[in-house]
Amino acid sequence: MSSSLAPSRSAHVPGRATTLLTALATALVTAFVLAPRMLAASGVGNALSDRDDLVQAVRKAFVAYWASGDREFSPELETVVDYWFRYHVAKAVIAALLTIVLIALGVLLWKAFLRTGGVGASRNAALTSSSVLVTVLALFSLAVVVVNVQGAVAPFASLLPMLGVTSADGELGATLDEIRERLASQRAIGDRTPPAIEVMINDFDRYHLAMAVLASTVTVILIAVSVLLWKKFAGTEPSDRRTRRVWASFATLSAVLSMFVLVIATANISTAADPAPALLAFFQGGW
Template sequence: MIGSLLATGSALIAAFVFAPAALLGGAVSGDAVGRGLAEYWRSGGPRYPALLAALVDHWFRWHAIKVVISSLIIVVFALLAVALWRRYLHGAAGHAAGAIGATVFTVLATGLLILNIQATAVPLVALLPMPAAGESGPVPHEIRAALTGPAGGPPALTVLLGEVERYHWVMVATAATVLAALAPAGAALWRRRGAGDARLRFLRRTLSVLLTVTASLLLLLVVAGALSAAAPGDTLLTVLAPA
């Protein structure tokens, strides 16, 4: 079973890296993002022009594929962690390192899932940091000028600010949901850390530490996301800042 889970997990990791490009015919180019953003900014309306609409749709599907794969990675590595911890508890001391590694990888895959849910929900904002988007002529400078100038601006600016706000509220909601699920489990493990034999105590203490660290990182994501959502103009300025 452990060998099968390792093989499946390795295949899923490879799929996470290569499947979106293979299924969708390549990634989005930064130059295209820059051109699409320029067209949108100068269009005078809130609707995406054809190029930007195609890029947003492509990026939505790209990250939706990664959401599915990262969800499967979490399931597989969680099962692997359970199997290895059971082997450890039943006498195979050498499995402890593998169990910890599988647990950590499950946590990392959860982080990937959160990021890809965020990018799937608001793909336009996920496109903005692409390197060439900051080198697309005067448009980023025009957007920064509109953000720092008098209130108002073209309809595209209103849409961009709304999408930036929504992007970070998605992060807040997703990270808070995972935090709400993990925090009670970590607290329960910590309360019972001294019960049982030496191996069971080691398992509980290790998992409680890992969950506490994970919960702390999730709390930071929630706070950072809320601050970014509360000031979408400042956040957009940071995204568009020249390298």
């Protein structure tokens, strides 16, 4: 049975649809770069829209939060965490839309590639490079979706790298030293865990559990796609080598990616099961 993707070797690239999808992808890339900070700044003005200002706000609010001894976030830290949550939500939504557009564009280009056998070396080369580029961009965009969903699920934990744990000094450095000591003593002698550290451990757990769930889901999808494509490969006439190569390439790629993502899922499951050592390693600069 011949593949439905290759009914005619004389077919051409649907120019209008390709142009529209390319324009949409370009607009979404621009929106991904510019829009999240503006959308996240709703209610806080431009106080956090600059990266340096955000880092300083995180460090100042974190020091005050630790000094308070409370479990609940201070108003300053709550503002920063809410901003970071909205920022990641905006990025995740835009990246998801971009992924959909890139997948649609990739399907059009790969269909055109399958229909242009023998047309010309230059045309084949252009279609091949364009199709591969769009495929790579779609995979990268999917990864961006996953990372930003993780950040939205646990925004406090995803802010912690801004503390600069390996280079902090002054009041922040002293705060981080106290946290390292309390985390170490809590592991060594079962000392009472301060409320702020409990919050950090819980959010760190949520951060890694989110990635474990997301990566596991992507792994299942990739395995299912690989199985489906191998079936497509088996159902394509042996004489249609061009189509069979495409099916085999994508099936292999899906299988390889599924193993890579499975490793990520497994590592995050392990961390989520016991997040305190990983959090200590983070504050010691070894994570």
